[in-house]
Amino acid sequence: MSGTKIAGDFLSLLAEQKLLPSDAAPSGGAPVQTQATTVFAFHFAEGVLMAGDRRATAGNVIVTDRVEKILEVDSTSLLAIAGVPATAFEMARVLQTSFEYYRRSQLQPLSLPARVRALARLLRENLPMTLQGIGVVVPLFAGVDHSVSPAQARIYFYDPLGAQFQAVGYAASGSGSATIRSILSFQERHASLKPSAMDLRQAVRFALSLLITASEFDSATGGVNPDTETFATIKVLNPAGVETITDRQQKEFLHD
Numbered sequence: 001m002s003g004t005k006i007a008g009d010f011l012s013l014l015a016e017q018k019l020l021p022s023d024a025a026p027s028g029g030a031p032v033q034t035q036a037t038t039v040f041a042f043h044f045a046e047g048v049l050m051a052g053d054r055r056a057t058a059g060n061v062i063v064t065d066r067v068e069k070i071l072e073v074d075s076t077s078l079l080a081i082a083g084v085p086a087t088a089f090e091m092a093r094v095l096q097t098s099f100e101y102y103r104r105s106q107l108q109p110l111s112l113p114a115r116v117r118a119l120a121r122l123l124r125e126n127l128p129m130t131l132q133g134i135g136v137v138v139p140l141f142a143g144v145d146h147s148v149s150p151a152q153a154r155i156y157f158y159d160p161l162g163a164q165f166q167a168v169g170y171a172a173s174g175s176g177s178a179t180i181r182s183i184l185s186f187q188e189r190h191a192s193l194k195p196s197a198m199d200l201r202q203a204v205r206f207a208l209s210l211l212i213t214a215s216e217f218d219s220a221t222g223g224v225n226p227d228t229e230t231f232a233t234i235k236v237l238n239p240a241g242v243e244t245i246t247d248r249q250q251k252e253f254l255h256d
Contacts, residue, residue: 033134034058037174038214038221039069039080041140041155041167042184042195044203047238048142048153050078051207053176053215054233055222056085065222070233074099075241076144077115082174083137083160087129091122091137112145116156116164123162130160138173142237151239169196176214176221183210200236204245204253207234226251 039052052069055062071079071092079095081088095118102110110118119141129135141156141164157171158164169188172180187206188194198206208224211232215223224231234245245253 034063034085035083035175035220037082038172038176038180038211038218039082039140039174040170040172040177040180040184040207040210041078041080041142042170042203042207043153043155044195044198044200046200046203047236048078048155049203049207049234049236050080050140050142051211051232051234052080052082052174053211053222053224054230055220057220060219065230068233070235072235072242073115074103074109076109076146076237076239078142078235078237078242079119080140080142080173081137082139082177084135087126087135088137088139091119091126091139094122095119109146111147112143112154115143116141120158120162120164123158123160127161136160140171140173144237144239146239153237153239174221176211176218179214179217180210183213201253201256203236204234204250205256208232208250208254224250224254226254 034056041048041050050070054067055065056067057063067085069081071081073079073092073095079092098118099110099115119139123137126135126137138160139158142153144151144153155167155171156164157167157173170184184195188196193202195203195206211221212224215221222230229247231247231250234250236243236245
């Protein structure tokens with residue numbers, strides 16, 4: 001191997017030695033991996049709505065349009081995944097197990113700040129994979145805060161290194177997030193009907209229109225198409241718990 005120039009990461013070394021499939025390491029050295037996008041959350045009159053398209057891609061290939069990106073961690077927590085699904089799903093399983101263990105052992109649920117930090121810790125532990133570019137996850141988290149009266153659902157967003165931030169009105173992540181954030185910002189600032197004032201039907205219709213618009217500008221966002229029975233994953237969080245908006249409801253709300 002003397003005299004052979006090899007890029008300084010493990011995957012490039014494997015590719016150089018022909019120990020990876022030819023399509024696993026393109027010219028940049030990073031493997032083609034499945035990515036899940038786009039997710040977002042916003043406050044509406046009845047709580048927090050969290051939504052995501054169902055498309056997963058690998059490079060320019062559509063892997064599937066049936067990924068569930070909004071996951072129930074417990075009865076008062078939602079996790080939206082953007083990035084590598086394998087890593088994100090494992091994080092969700094760890095959180096589900098740890099939250100349930102705490103609830104059973106301490107006879108009370110984990111506080112919202114502790115739940116927020118638990119996800120941040122998993123992201124920090126994933127730092128080696130993030131730096132290699134093969135396990136990047138940039139999630140959103142929503143949880144009910146029972147330390148205030150009345151209890152309120154809150155939204156948090158993260159960077160890939162684990163820093164967490166509370167979103168005042170909305171947050172978005174994934175390849176279509178720029179378009180969605182722009183529309184949410186305009187709607188909240190200038191529209192006569194702000195997202196925070198919408199009822200459930202209005203909020204669901206608005207969420208679906210956000211994904212439809214994002215899909216027009218981003219090929220990795222699956223969008224919504226009732227003709228092909230392609231809908232979003234939408235869940236609502238409020239102090240009473242989690243409600244899933246079914247495909248049938250979405251179709252009904254779109255045609256109201």
